[in-house]
Amino acid sequence: xxxxxxxxxxxxxxxxxxxxxxxxxxxxxxxxxxxxxxxxxxxxxxxxxxxxxxxxxxxxxxxxxxxxxxxxxxxxxxxxxxxxxxxxxxxxxxxxxxxxxxxxxxxxxxxxxxxxxxxxxxxxxxxxxxxxxxxxxxxxxxxxxxxxxxxxxxxxxxxxxxxxxxxxxxxxxxxxxxxxxxxxxxxxxxxxxxxxxxxxxxxxxxxxxxxxxxxxxxxxxxxxxx
Numbered sequence: 001x002x003x004x005x006x007x008x009x010x011x012x013x014x015x016x017x018x019x020x021x022x023x024x025x026x027x028x029x030x031x032x033x034x035x036x037x038x039x040x041x042x043x044x045x046x047x048x049x050x051x052x053x054x055x056x057x058x059x060x061x062x063x064x065x066x067x068x069x070x071x072x073x074x075x076x077x078x079x080x081x082x083x084x085x086x087x088x089x090x091x092x093x094x095x096x097x098x099x100x101x102x103x104x105x106x107x108x109x110x111x112x113x114x115x116x117x118x119x120x121x122x123x124x125x126x127x128x129x130x131x132x133x134x135x136x137x138x139x140x141x142x143x144x145x146x147x148x149x150x151x152x153x154x155x156x157x158x159x160x161x162x163x164x165x166x167x168x169x170x171x172x173x174x175x176x177x178x179x180x181x182x183x184x185x186x187x188x189x190x191x192x193x194x195x196x197x198x199x200x201x202x203x204x205x206x207x208x209x210x211x212x213x214x215x216x217x218x219x220x221x222x223x224x225x226x
Contacts, residue, residue, distance in 0.1 A: 001184050004196060005107035009115045012195040014209040021045040021121050021211070024069055029058050031129065035142070036071040040213070046072040047121040047208055050192050054124065057178030062170065064131030070142050070188065071125045074118035075213045079111070086110045086145075093147070108185040109145045115195055117183075120208040122194035125186075128171055138171070139164035142188045155187040 002008070024032050024044050030051075036043045046054070050072075058067045074082075087106045094102065103112070117123035125143070128136040139160030144153040152159050155168065168187050175182065180190035181200045191197050193207035 002199070003104060003107045003185070004111040004115050004117075004183070005104045009195050009199055012198045013205040014195065015205040015207065016209045017049075017193075017207050019047045019049055019121075019208070021073055022048050022051050024051060024054070024072060027051050027055065029055050031066050031068045033068050033070045033127075036125070042073045042075055042213065043071045044069070045121065046124060047193065049207075050122055050124065053178040053180065053192055055178075057174040057180065060174040060177035061128075065136075065170065065174075066129040067174070068127045068129050068135065069124055070127060071118070072123070073121045073211070074116070076113060076116075076119045076210055079116045079119050080113040083110045083113055083116075090147075116210070117189075117191040117194045117196055119210040120194040120206075121211055122197065122206075122208040123189065123191040124180075125188045126171070126175070126190060127188055128167060136167045136170075137164055138167045138187055140187075143186075146185060153186055155182055155184050157187075 022045060023041065024030050024046060032044045054067060054069070061067065083106065086109060087102055090102050090106055094105070097105070111117060113119070127138060127142055130136045139157065140149045140153045146153055150159060151157055155172070171187070172182065175190045178192070180192050181197050183189040183191070183196065195206045197203070198206040
């Protein structure tokens, strides 16, 4: 299992394609949950290419199922705050653990800011709505931590019920059809085009780099990374 703290992820070069962020609330076929809503609506935005791939994933689901997007783009400063806060929690919880290992353990739940997928607009946290109209149970809540879920948040966790395992398989098949890769410590986290995706797929470079909130919106192209 390769974590985002692995130095090989940071070594992946970025060749940003300059795609803008689009608001998924304006895209047909997709449902956006307000669990992670922020006042500026960043949670509902992803790169244009990611939005199209989400539509592909939706069409790959069995009849009656719907993708539910919980969070897409996350501003870099918010990513850093989340990471620093989680590192502080783990430092308190595992007092004698070296800082390097605390950082590694933290990256199983919150990505280090310098390689984080969400600030690129290339990552989404998703779950499923079933044919009966209710949210499917996939073994844990979205954003459950490894520590608090006894590892059940891991995509291939053995300590979940058969129904949850089947729901995860349904989600996995649809997201794979859209070209996404999963972060194996979080069943809900999928990405396309950023560094982790490039590493997993063997791409020569990432297609999306981190975006400041003002970039890539309303026709303003994001900067191209060397």
